[in-house]
Amino acid sequence: MTQVEEAFREGHVEADGFRIRYLTGGDGPALVHLHGAGGLRLTPGHDLLSRQFRVIAFEMPGFGHSPENSRTRNTPELAATMGEAVEKLGIGSFNLMGTSFGGKTALWLALQQTERVLALVLEAPAAIRPEGAEPPSGSPEEMARRLYAHPERLSPISPPDPAVQAKTRALVARLRGPNRDADLERQLPGLATPTLVLFGTVDRVISPDMGHIYKELMPNCHLVFVYDAGHAISTDRPEAFTEVVADFLERHEAFVISRTETVIHP
């Protein structure tokens, strides 16, 4: 168990006929996190965010060691399930963060539950993907090169369980939808939720050139590039990631006003 995981505790919630696992830590306003296609894995970003927020990181049905999910047909259905899971935890309104595949799920959830989602953070979202984009695959080393800016700087990640991996791949292939989802994109201009879209400048899974499309489609969207981060921004540059996410969740669009003091001596 890593240091990060020690600060979080595990729970389960029944929702939409699934028994859904989650990890939670910290106090403060609720921040719900939906993971990427690789499943739930805590990052240093979760740890840093838990100092200001009550972080609830879900494992979506069918991911990790949860039973195979052959019922959910598409991302909107997955989003509805997750919305119910949040409700079952007794959380009314909340901040919502989605990573990659989870970014698309989060967008659908925000569309379905506009009143409850206070603000939306999309970390390297996979809701709008370049033509021909495929989910990354390959050996653990190849995956690491795709996901991280500097895999050599990270401690080795234990290889995934092949059975879990096969099950997850099939689920993601079924749920991920087209690279450009016309149904989703048609609805985005009506989504006024304050939204922060983050891309690493060296994302090798989804080009950071996708970022501006969210901004063009969504009326209250901010785009931030995290320098020298890959697809897994919160692992590559956790402090930079957390600073901007926390600031945005606190101040929404006023986060563009700097509060950094530059007085050297009073």
Place this chain on the structure above:
Amino acid sequence: MKVSFFETAHYHSPRRLPAEWPVPPKAYNHEAGAQSYRGMVERVQYVEELGFDWVSVAEHHYSPHRLTPAPIVSAAHLAAYSQKIKVAVLGPIVSQSNPVQVAENLAMLDNLMPDRLVVGLLRGTTGEYLSYGLNPTEARERTTEGMELILKAWTEPQPFGWQGRHFHFRTVSVWPRPLQQPHPPTYALGASRESCEFAARHHLGLGIAYGPFEVMGKATRYYRDACAQYGWQPASEQIIYRANILLTKTDEEARGLLEAQRAPRDSFPLRAGVREALLQLDSRNIAGEARAPSVGGMLPTNFFGKPDTVVEQIKRCGDEVGAGVIDLMFQVPGSCDLSFLMGSLELFGKKVLPRIREM
């Protein structure tokens, strides 16, 4: 081969200057300064008439040798006083600049001189770190990040924030956009591994300077290999080689002048303690091979002699370095006599330029 004239706003002090850095501003002579800037205009018009392809300007601070702290101001002025010669800003010292402001200024410049702007971005020489209080150990990282931000500021179609290591902006949304699309021809300047790799990754040109042909050839090979890894091949014009030139009527004359130049002339050394401390903090490499940083000191003269000799040297440079543009710093030996410079330019324009065009 294309030819660029490196314009440095030669300053000729009417009296001997204190041999120290920084040179006290009180030693500045206003009339000599005004003459330096009038000279810039005379020279750009002359080299344009002679058929030079580019004029280049650089950024140097607190320097009586080169009165060019603001290269973008130099470039705008030179462009306004010339017709078609390309103006190469080689370049803003990114490590100590606000990258967004650099992107804005250059975008504006690109519009003010349609199809004439060329851009080089660089870290700056070791001594420059003192001018604006830059931490030498951060210079490389700030340069790489700043260059990346400049390119983003030019090309991103929507406002964005920048969550960098050294630069933080919540809102970047540059107007005007560059006229040349996606941005003006841009070079990473420096023979370091970092510079070559940045240039290769972003499809930029590479500018190298002053080193011997075989050493600079190592850097350009490293760059070409890196470009190939990124799936593209640079055009010959995407490699600039900056060099000193001493062009004379005979080889003997050039040798004599070079010999005389070895004697110390105006130089402005740092105090030894500062110099040593600075050199310890800076690190430099050529294509990944460490080299000692340096502060001050004479730079080699890579092209020297009569026109025939220089034509041969330039040919060798093209072969060994692979440069498609040579950026020439015309030497004014000893006397500070600018008529020597004008004579060299004329000789170059008439006897060298026509013979290197087809290289």
